[in-house]
Amino acid sequence: MNKRNKGVPEGTRDIIFEEARLRREIGRRLENVYENAGFDCVSTPAVEYYDVFDYPGQSIGQEQMFKLTDPSGQLIVLRADNTTPVARIAATKLRTAPLPLKIYYTQDVWRIEKGYSGRRSEYTQSGAELIGAPGLKGDLICLSCAIDALASIGADFKLELGCVGYYSAIVDALDLSDEDKADVLRWIDAKNSVSLSGMSRRIDDAEGFDRVRRLPLLYGDGRIFREAESLAEGNEKALESLSYLRRLYDAVCSAGYAEKIIIDLGMVHSIDYYTGVVFTGYIAGAGEPVLTGGRYDNLISNFGGASLPATGFAINLALVCDALRGYECGKKPADMLIYFTPDDFSAAREYAAKAAENGLSAELSSAASFDEAISEARSRRISRAVDMSGGRAKAVDV
Amino acid sequence: MIRMALTKGRIEEKALEMLSACGYDVSELEPDRRGRKLFFRVGNADIEIVLAKAADVITYVSHGVCDAGIVGKDTIMESDGRFHELLDLNFGRCRFALAGPAGKYDEFRRGYGHKIIASKYPRVTKNYFDSLGSDVEIVKIEGSVELAPLLGLSDAIVDIVETGSTLKANGLEVWEDVARISARLIANVASVKLKKAEIDPLAAALETRIED
Numbered sequence: 001m002n003k004r005n006k007g008v009p010e011g012t013r014d015i016i017f018e019e020a021r022l023r024r025e026i027g028r029r030l031e032n033v034y035e036n037a038g039f040d041c042v043s044t045p046a047v048e049y050y051d052v053f054d055y056p057g058q059s060i061g062q063e064q065m066f067k068l069t070d071p072s073g074q075l076i077v078l079r080a081d082n083t084t085p086v087a088r089i090a091a092t093k094l095r096t097a098p099l100p101l102k103i104y105y106t107q108d109v110w111r112i113e114k115g116y117s118g119r120r121s122e123y124t125q126s127g128a129e130l131i132g133a134p135g136l137k138g139d140l141i142c143l144s145c146a147i148d149a150l151a152s153i154g155a156d157f158k159l160e161l162g163c164v165g166y167y168s169a170i171v172d173a174l175d176l177s178d179e180d181k182a183d184v185l186r187w188i189d190a191k192n193s194v195s196l197s198g199m200s201r202r203i204d205d206a207e208g209f210d211r212v213r214r215l216p217l218l219y220g221d222g223r224i225f226r227e228a229e230s231l232a233e234g235n236e237k238a239l240e241s242l243s244y245l246r247r248l249y250d251a252v253c254s255a256g257y258a259e260k261i262i263i264d265l266g267m268v269h270s271i272d273y274y275t276g277v278v279f280t281g282y283i284a285g286a287g288e289p290v291l292t293g294g295r296y297d298n299l300i301s302n303f304g305g306a307s308l309p310a311t312g313f314a315i316n317l318a319l320v321c322d323a324l325r326g327y328e329c330g331k332k333p334a335d336m337l338i339y340f341t342p343d344d345f346s347a348a349r350e351y352a353a354k355a356a357e358n359g360l361s362a363e364l365s366s367a368a369s370f371d372e373a374i375s376e377a378r379s380r381r382i383s384r385a386v387d388m389s390g391g392r393a394k395a396v397d398v
Numbered sequence: 399m400i401r402m403a404l405t406k407g408r409i410e411e412k413a414l415e416m417l418s419a420c421g422y423d424v425s426e427l428e429p430d431r432r433g434r435k436l437f438f439r440v441g442n443a444d445i446e447i448v449l450a451k452a453a454d455v456i457t458y459v460s461h462g463v464c465d466a467g468i469v470g471k472d473t474i475m476e477s478d479g480r481f482h483e484l485l486d487l488n489f490g491r492c493r494f495a496l497a498g499p500a501g502k503y504d505e506f507r508r509g510y511g512h513k514i515i516a517s518k519y520p521r522v523t524k525n526y527f528d529s530l531g532s533d534v535e536i537v538k539i540e541g542s543v544e545l546a547p548l549l550g551l552s553d554a555i556v557d558i559v560e561t562g563s564t565l566k567a568n569g570l571e572v573w574e575d576v577a578r579i580s581a582r583l584i585a586n587v588a589s590v591k592l593k594k595a596e597i598d599p600l601a602a603a604l605e606t607r608i609e610d
Contacts, residue, residue, distance in 0.1 A: 114478055118461060160591060191482035191590065194582060216482075220594060262591060282588045287462015288480065289588065 011113050011121025018330050023124065023321050027106050029152040030126045030315060034104035037145045039128050041104050044085040050075040052088055055302040057273055064111045066121075078110035082125050082314055083273075083296065090131045090310070091303035099132030099308070106317075120318055127293070127314030131300065134309035139248055139277050139295065142311040146279065146293060147257060149313075153320055155283040159260055159291070160219075161249060162267030163277050165241030166232065167215055173235055174208045184212060189268035191216040219264035222249060228265050248277060273299045279313065285323035291315045334363040336384040336395070339373035348388045362386070374398050400589065400596045401446045403455040403467040409581050410449060412489045413468045420603040444596070453477060456584070465589035466597060471579045472558055475522045482590050484601050485583040488608050494522055494576035497565050498554035499547055503573045506553055516546030517556040526556065526576045544568045 008014060015023060031041070050067065053060065066078040079085060086103055094101055106126040113119040128149075130142045143159070150157040171184055180199070187195045196213045203209040211231050218228050225246055232238035245263070252261055269278050274294040281291025293313025301307035336355065340348035352362035363382070367373035370387045377385040377398045387394040404410040414424050423441030425431065432438075438447045450458060452473040458464040460479035467481075470490055474483065496515075498506055506513070513534040517523040520536045527534045539546055539555075546552040548568060558579065559565065562572055583604060585597055 117478060118457070158592060191484065191585075194483050194486040197486075219591070262594075264591070282592055284592065287460070287586055287588050 009121075011119070013120070013122075019321060021331060022324060022327060023317055026153060026317060026320055026324070027124070027126055030149050031104065031106060033145065033148045033152050034102075034128045037102070037128075037141075037148070039102040039104040039145070041106075042086065042089060043105065043107060044079065044082075044089065046079055046108070047076045048079055048085060048088075050077050052303075053077060053080055053084055055299075057298075058084075060111060064113075066110050066112060079108070080111055081109055082107060082127055083129060083299070083312060086129050086312075087131075087296075087300045087310070088303045090129075090308065091300045091305045095305050100138070101131040102128070103131065104128040123316060123318035125314040126317055127312060129310060129312030131310040131312075132308050133311070134297075136244070136248060136251070138309060138311055140251055142293070142313065143248070143252055143279065144255075146281065146291060146313045147252075147260065149315060150281050150283065150291060153283060153324070155285060155323060157260060157281060157283045158262055159257075160262045160264050160267065160280045160282070161245060161252075161277060162264045162279070163241050163245045164268075164274050164294075165276065166228070166238050166245070166265050167268060169235050169238035169241065170211050170215065170232060172237075174203065174205055174212065176203075185268050188212070188215045188266045191266065193217070215266040218266055219262065221262060222253070222258070224263050224265065225249075245277060269294060277311070281313075281315070283320065283323055286319050288319065290319045290323070333381040333383075335360040335382070336362045336386050337365045337373055337377040337380075337382045338362055338386045338388055339365050339367055339370045340388040344388045344391045347391045347393075351386065351388060351393055399444045399446060400465040400593055400600070401448065401463070402600075403448050403450045403458050403464040403469075405452045405455050405467075405469045405473070405581075406449045409452075409468060409470060409490050413487070413581065416487065416489075416604060416607045419607050422603075445600070456481065459584050459586050462586045462588055464586070465593055466583065466585045466600065468581055468583055471577070471582055472519070472522075474582060474584070475525070475577060476519045478521075480587060481584045482587055483582050483584050484590075484597075485605055485608070487581040487583055487604065488610070490579070490581040492558050492560040492579045494519070494526075494556060494579060495559040495572045496526070496554055496556050496574040496576055497559065497570050497572050500569055500571040503571075506573065513554070514552040515554050515556055516543050516552035518543055519556060519558075522576065523556040544570060 053065065060080045065080045068076050070076050082105055090101055104127065106124060108122055108124050110122050113121050128145055130138055133141060147159055150159060167188060171181060176184065193213060193216050200209045200213060214231055218224055228242055232242060249261065249263065267278055267280060269292060273296045275297045276295030278294030280289045283290050291313055295311040297309045298307060300310060338348050338352060348364060355362040365373040365376055367376050374385045374396065383397060385396050385398050404413050414427055417424050422443055425441060426438040427447065436448060440447065448464065452469050455467040455469040456473060456477045456479040459467040459481045514537060515523055515534050516537045516539045518539060520538045523536050537552055543555045543557045544564060546555060547570065556576060559572055565571060583601060590597060
């Protein structure tokens with residue numbers, strides 16, 4: 001039998017030193033942003049009952065989840081998404097907590113990706129959820145946090161806004177079968193005008209479909225609103241969503257972010273628990289969106305209890321770190337290396353503590369002799385070695 | 399700057415013709431000027447061109463190391479990448495077809511027995527039969543797929559058909575059209591947003607040169 005005891009499973013990886021530090025550093029910056037905005041942290045189990053992820057509109061395929069059984073034979077899965085467990089907590093353990101709930105997390109998700117695609121099946125998400133804050137103000141608070149989070153990463157970024165109401169009203173105006181509708185939404189999201197045109201040949205409502213066909217092109221800066229308005233002429237529902245988005249856009253722009261915000265009215269998130277404004281964040285150097293989020297007012301009621309307005313976002317830390325590759329984040333060498341024998345362990349610790357008080361880092365050496373400790377210090381670029389044998393410190397610059 | 403990947407071979411030739419007709423200076427890619435270079439600059443625009451195998455064009459664009467690409471729909475249908483398909487450039491036209499031994503179609507469709515389909519494109523084949531609601535066994539073949547039914551391995555094949563003359567020469571015929579194929583302009587999902595000002599004009603220029 002081929003023993004697989006030297007590698008890691010497809011789609012996972014060991015994250016070592018510099019990469020791990022970078023991820024932690026970015027994670028901390030994001031958590032600072034959430035903390036400053038008044039969010040509090042949670043951590044949920046790595047495994048959940050499969051049923052938690054099985055609700056109408058849930059679009060992470062069963063085949064994308066890592067499945068196990070618990071000791072009683074229940075089907076459990078590795079956490080496939082973070083918003084869903086947070087919604088579960090909000091509906092159950094936090095159902096009596098005062099609203100709004102402001103929750104953040106930094107934890108892994110697992111989704112099975114095809115082999116050799118260069119995609120990961122395990123990655124860390126850092127995200128924030130605002131639960132119990134409806135409408136424009138709720139959306140603004142969430143967007144404000146998303147903008148600060150993206151800005152804290154330090155790379156050039158863009159945040160893109162869209163809304164579910166606009167495109168659904170335009171697609172719903174056509175009398176499509178569920179299957180055709182699913183195709184249409186997928187193609188709008190993929191900006192696949194080609195396939196949409198192909199479908200137009202077998203749709204009776206030529207004028208209505210022509211509107212749908214133009215949806216993928218409705219992205220850009222604020223000027224796109226005028227075109228979107230004329231496209232939705234006569235469709236009250238679509239116009240209402242559009243004017244809501246416009247108000248949100250104007251508010252964010254007036255806060256000085258006009259350069260950073262783009263509009264995409266053909267943005268259809270693949271996870272379809274979203275009900276209102278949706279957003280996507282890009283940073284320079286990443287080939288796909290690093291942030292996804294939006295309003296999901298119907299999700300929480302899936303776990304019993306009242307329906308609660310909610311909005312939130314998650315940032316894919318793996319993608320962010322890949323985009324920042326080369327960013328200097330290596331560990332600095334310690335200020336001194338202390339050689340000691342078991343007899344002067346206590347003195348060595350005291351010396352290190354004193355150094356720490358003066359803002360210097362001191363590291364204990366496992367070397368067998370002081371000479372060895374000196375060469376260890378050299379090889380690890382530590383500029384000073386301290387000999388503690390005999391209980392008295394003798395420092396040597398190396 | 400945007401970087402564009404072209405599928406080596408026939409697609410590349412026709413794509414360069416189109417780009418040139420749009421006014422882009424692609425003289426660095428003329429055969430006698432290429433040498434061993436892997437990257438080529440468009441003379442009068444901030445565009446860099448790389449040449450790659452079809453499936454790699456999709457991989458590079460999906461990962462965002464290339465912003466745009468020109469690749470056949472056949473490769474797109476067999477792939478699993480995430481990208482935007484912006485334009486049907488309408489050259490390199492052919493089709494995916496289900497083909498089998500001449501005169502045996504009724505027999506193929508009538509029986510309830512287990513069907514075996516040979517193809518170089520197992521994903522396309524699976525999606526096609528899934529959409530019809532029939533389950534078939536798919537055998538992946540790397541070379542001349544026409545051999546499989548002749549040797550008795552499969553009942554039919556799904557393959558790219560241009561004129562149908564290879565099929566005919568081997569006693570096979572087209573039974574059903576599966577999909578139309580032509581070259582497409584694709585783009586990375588992030589580049590479409592972050593480099594809109596560069597990708598839009600390129601797509602618009604190409605669009606004016608699409609032939610019927």
